[in-house]
Amino acid sequence: xxxxxxxxxxxxxxxxxxxxxxxxxxxxxxxxxxxxxxxxxxxxxxxxxxxxxxxxxxxxxxxxxxxxxxxxxxxxxxxxxxxxxxxxxxxxxxxxxxxxxxxxxxxxxxxxxxxxxxxxxxxxxxxxxxxxxxxxxxxxxxxxxxxxxxxxxxxxxxxxxxxxxxxxxxxxxxxxxxxxxxxxxxxxxxxxxxxxxxxxxxxxxxxxxxxxxxxxxxxxxxxxxxxxxxxxxxxxxxxxxxxxxxxxxxxxxxxxxxxxxxxxxxxxxxxxxxxxxxxxxxxxxxxxxxxxxxxxxxxxxxxxxxxxxxxxxxxxxxxxxxxxxxxxxxxxxxxx
Amino acid sequence: xxxxxxxxxxxxxxxxxxxxxxxxxxxxxxxxxxxxxxxxxxxxxxxxxxxxxxxxxxxxxxxxxxxxxxxxxxxxxxxxxxxxxxxxxxxxxxxxxxxxxxxxxxxxxxxxxxxxxxxxxxxxxxxxxxxxxxxxxxxxxxxxxxxxxxxxxxxxxxxxxxxxxxxxxxxxxxxxxxxxxxxxxxxxxxxxxxxxxxxxxxxxxxxxxxxxxxxxxxxxxxxxxxxxxxxxxxxxxxxxxxxxxxxxxxxxxxxxxxxxxxxxxxxxxxxxxxxxxxxxxxxxxxxxxxxxxxxxxxxxxxxxxxxxxxxxxxxxxxxxxxxxxxxxxxxxxxxx
Numbered sequence: 001x002x003x004x005x006x007x008x009x010x011x012x013x014x015x016x017x018x019x020x021x022x023x024x025x026x027x028x029x030x031x032x033x034x035x036x037x038x039x040x041x042x043x044x045x046x047x048x049x050x051x052x053x054x055x056x057x058x059x060x061x062x063x064x065x066x067x068x069x070x071x072x073x074x075x076x077x078x079x080x081x082x083x084x085x086x087x088x089x090x091x092x093x094x095x096x097x098x099x100x101x102x103x104x105x106x107x108x109x110x111x112x113x114x115x116x117x118x119x120x121x122x123x124x125x126x127x128x129x130x131x132x133x134x135x136x137x138x139x140x141x142x143x144x145x146x147x148x149x150x151x152x153x154x155x156x157x158x159x160x161x162x163x164x165x166x167x168x169x170x171x172x173x174x175x176x177x178x179x180x181x182x183x184x185x186x187x188x189x190x191x192x193x194x195x196x197x198x199x200x201x202x203x204x205x206x207x208x209x210x211x212x213x214x215x216x217x218x219x220x221x222x223x224x225x226x227x228x229x230x231x232x233x234x235x236x237x238x239x240x241x242x243x244x245x246x247x248x249x250x251x252x253x254x255x256x257x258x259x260x261x262x263x264x265x266x267x268x269x270x271x272x273x274x275x276x277x278x279x280x281x282x283x284x285x286x287x288x289x290x291x292x293x294x295x296x297x298x299x300x301x302x303x304x305x306x307x308x309x310x311x312x313x314x315x316x317x318x319x320x321x322x323x324x325x326x327x328x329x330x331x332x333x334x335x336x
Numbered sequence: 337x338x339x340x341x342x343x344x345x346x347x348x349x350x351x352x353x354x355x356x357x358x359x360x361x362x363x364x365x366x367x368x369x370x371x372x373x374x375x376x377x378x379x380x381x382x383x384x385x386x387x388x389x390x391x392x393x394x395x396x397x398x399x400x401x402x403x404x405x406x407x408x409x410x411x412x413x414x415x416x417x418x419x420x421x422x423x424x425x426x427x428x429x430x431x432x433x434x435x436x437x438x439x440x441x442x443x444x445x446x447x448x449x450x451x452x453x454x455x456x457x458x459x460x461x462x463x464x465x466x467x468x469x470x471x472x473x474x475x476x477x478x479x480x481x482x483x484x485x486x487x488x489x490x491x492x493x494x495x496x497x498x499x500x501x502x503x504x505x506x507x508x509x510x511x512x513x514x515x516x517x518x519x520x521x522x523x524x525x526x527x528x529x530x531x532x533x534x535x536x537x538x539x540x541x542x543x544x545x546x547x548x549x550x551x552x553x554x555x556x557x558x559x560x561x562x563x564x565x566x567x568x569x570x571x572x573x574x575x576x577x578x579x580x581x582x583x584x585x586x587x588x589x590x591x592x593x594x595x596x597x598x599x600x601x602x603x604x605x606x607x608x609x610x611x612x613x614x615x616x617x618x619x620x621x622x623x624x625x626x627x628x629x630x631x632x633x634x635x636x637x638x639x640x641x642x643x644x645x646x647x648x649x650x651x652x653x654x655x656x657x658x659x660x661x662x663x664x665x666x667x668x669x670x671x672x
Contacts, residue, residue, distance in 0.1 A: 009441055011440075011444040012444065014448075015448055019457055019458060024423075025457055028457070028459045029460050029461070034424065034459035036423075036424055036459065038479060039375070044374060044380070044477075046424065046459065046460065046477065047426075048428050048462055048473065048475050049462050050428040050462045050473050052430055052466055053467075054467045055430070055465055056464070087360075087372075088382065090370065090382060090475060092473055093386075105345055109347055112347070112350075122354075122364075123361055123382065124370040124383065124384065126386045128386060128388060130388055130391065131388065131389075131468070131469065132467070135386065135388060135471055137384065137386050137473035137475075139382075139384050139475040141380075141382065143374060
């Protein structure tokens with residue numbers, strides 16, 4: 001959805017304002033999905049992502065199978081972040097004329113396999129040649145049975161939580177771009193972080209459960225990184241947040257890869273992005289119920305990492321002594 | 337929608353077959369839009385187009401305003417070809433870092449202006465940088481009050497008709513790429529054909545009227561060219577067609593531009609593509625009513641150009657004496 005360098009253009013602000021007032025548009029630009037109302041009571045979620053070789057992925061690391069998987073996964077994650085049920089996908093692909101048929105087939109097969117797992121039907125698309133590099137656009141439509149969870153509805157005092165450990169994707173990217181096959185790295189760790197980066201698992205079941213649980217007030221998926229995405233929630237909700245940096249769950253494999261590559265696992269977990277876990281806020285009194293309920297329903301135990309504060313407090317990460325920790329803001333377009 | 341070089345891949349055939357059997361998917365891959373059924377009786381149309389610099393347009397001819405207009409126009413035309421009402425657009429744009437803010441604003445303003453005219457709301461999108469050239473993906477969602485008109489339902493004996501003169505877009509492209517500003521060309525003609533190419537007018541009102549008129553059996557928009565698009569209708573409907581080449585309406589401005597540039601206006605009208613008029617088939621007994629009804633409702637008088645024949649006859653264009661005329665098949669991706 002609209003983000004990145006042009007989000008502050010006057011025309012985008014004007015389109016955003018207009019979309020917010022249009023009939024049968026519940027949510028326009030500014031959240032993970034648009035929320036449309038084809039007829040009273042029936043809500044439709046729509047999201048689109050444009051993925052470009054050497055901006056969003058590199059063929060040196062990512063196979064056609066990886067690309068097809070991830071193109072759908074990132075859109076599934078947008079639907080998940082609103083608690084929606086993904087339904088229909090439109091897949092547009094442009095490749096250079098030199099592309100082999102097997103590569104194109106592998107791309108579609110991967111997207112289709114992931115679509116099948118989430119009961120999504122690929123219903124259309126577009127194909128063309130590209131003058132240079134692969135270009136993919138994936139549009140995903142979904143539905144919600146209840147009200148979708150938004151970015152803009154976090155409230156002061158809410159608990160801030162994430163659905164799982166972070167930093168695996170950035171660790172995978174660091175490993176892939178280093179070309180390292182160091183003997184001191186465990187092959188299980190390497191597989192895990194590469195997979196976190198190339199074939200992320202969107203938290204569709206978790207999102208649906210959280211949207212229906214009651215007490216969850218806002219949600220977003222962690223695509224741009226914890227610092228940036230929590231910033232989006234605070235900006236849209238007109239609140240601040242205080243995060244205990246030590247409570248941010250960091251992937252164990254990412255920690256070990258960081259040790260081997262001289263990387264910073266904490267920075268990967270807070271700024272790296274593309275982990276596609278969900279970040280949500282909830283009423284404090286609902287936390288225990290939600291924490292155990294989500295684990296029972298999906299096997300994933302969420303972690304509380306902080307709380308929503310007044311807008312004036314801004315977004316701060318603090319150490320165990322309550323002192324602010326300086327953290328790099330995540331890349332809005334973290335090149336993979 | 338899916339077309340072009342990969343349409344014959346085994347995986348696309350498999351996806352197409354699966355989409356055709358999925359619950360709540362009335363029409364999957366193979367028509368201008370996917371037809372979805374979010375809930376019983378409510379039909380949703382969805383279409384997407386990926387537009388890439390130097391494949392689908394050239395910045396030397398097309399301004400950001402032209403690109404923004406056309407990106408939406410070609411998708412409006414897909415909704416029009418099914419008789420739908422366009423509703424919501426998702427606009428994804430990637431530009432090189434050197435792109436000026438005014439160019440990006442001009443792109444969005446043009447798309448927005450055309451959206452406004454058709455009561456479409458821009459509800460989301462995506463933005464990113466591009467390593468080379470502009471890349472746009474536009475997804476458009478629409479609705480139908482009645483049953484959508486498909487490509488696959490033409491019947492032997494039906495009249496084949498088009499909603500207006502053809503060849504203007506190809507004439508415009510020929511003019512733009514020749515760089516000609518010949519004194520013997522009328523400036524009104526030059527403006528008309530350039531506009532036909534750069535800012536086509538999708539026939540949304542005409543499509544809606546035809547879908548509701550009764551007696552219209554199939555419809556498609558003329559994006560790839562008359563020969564190719566009529567071929568799509570025949571292929572999907574398992575029929576053939578016989579077109580009187582002399583009855584194909586050719587844009588007068590295109591004829592004069594052809595004379596000046598030594599071009600072939602007939603070839604432009606039958607093979608050039610991108611005119612975005614509608615091609616439809618109808619029951620012979622309904623023709624007079626439809627012809628005058630469409631003119632009364634929209635001001636456009638459709639032209640009958642031939643009739644649907646047995647599949648074994650194939651698709652033929654004949655002269656006044658009934659002799660087959662050889663015509664180049666339209667380009668599936670006619671570079672602009």
